[in-house]
Amino acid sequence: MAVKLQNVIHFIVSNVVVLVTLGLILILGKIDLTVQAVTPAQSDQTPMDSYWSALIASMDKMHMAMAAVAQFGNSDVDVVRLMIPHHQAAIDMAKTQLLYGKDPQMRRLAQEIITDQQLEIELMQRWLKQRESTQPKENQPPAANAGKENQR
Numbered sequence: 001m002a003v004k005l006q007n008v009i010h011f012i013v014s015n016v017v018v019l020v021t022l023g024l025i026l027i028l029g030k031i032d033l034t035v036q037a038v039t040p041a042q043s044d045q046t047p048m049d050s051y052w053s054a055l056i057a058s059m060d061k062m063h064m065a066m067a068a069v070a071q072f073g074n075s076d077v078d079v080v081r082l083m084i085p086h087h088q089a090a091i092d093m094a095k096t097q098l099l100y101g102k103d104p105q106m107r108r109l110a111q112e113i114i115t116d117q118q119l120e121i122e123l124m125q126r127w128l129k130q131r132e133s134t135q136p137k138e139n140q141p142p143a144a145n146a147g148k149e150n151q152r
Contacts, residue, residue, distance in 0.1 A: 050100070051096055051099070051100035054092075054096040054099070054100075055093055055096055058089050058092035058093050058096065059089060059093075061085075061088075061089065061092070062085050062086060062088065062089030062092075065085035065088070066082050066085050066086065069081045069082055069085075077128070077131060080124045080127060080128060081128070083120075083124060084121055084124055084125065087117040087118075087120055087121045087124075088117075088121065090113055090117045091113065091114050091117045091118060091121075093113075094109075094110035094111070094113040094114045094117075095110070095114065097109075097110035098110050098111065098114075
């Protein structure tokens with residue numbers, strides 16, 4: 001079961017890299033890279049400003065959430081805890097695409113991203129909960145043979 005979960009996590013990470021790369025290629029290829037601060041007080045925002053502000057806001061939210069994650073000390077747990085806000089940012093960006101995008105293929109991709117990333121977030125949250133239930137409580141010494149199952 002651990003190998004299967006490891007394969008699922010590897011699959012998730014691999015697909016995220018591909019999707020993020022594709023998203024960046026699409027975004028960077030179609031947008032002026034000049035970033036301008038847009039405040040809600042500006043009433044003359046164009047649709048271009050609105051969608052760009054939404055994209056930047058979703059990335060800022062992701063960076064803040066990821067920066068708030070404290071290192072657990074286990075690579076698997078740390079990756080999953082960082083991937084959850086990363087996936088949420090992909091969902092938020094895809095929702096922005098659905099609001100402002102016109103290309104049918106990109107809108108379809110955005111819907112798939114929303115569906116897939118939400119399922120993956122749920123999978124990662126379940127995995128973390130299962131992991132928490134099998135970890136020793138804080139201030140409780142670990143069992144004498146803890147971790148030996150991974151030494152084979």
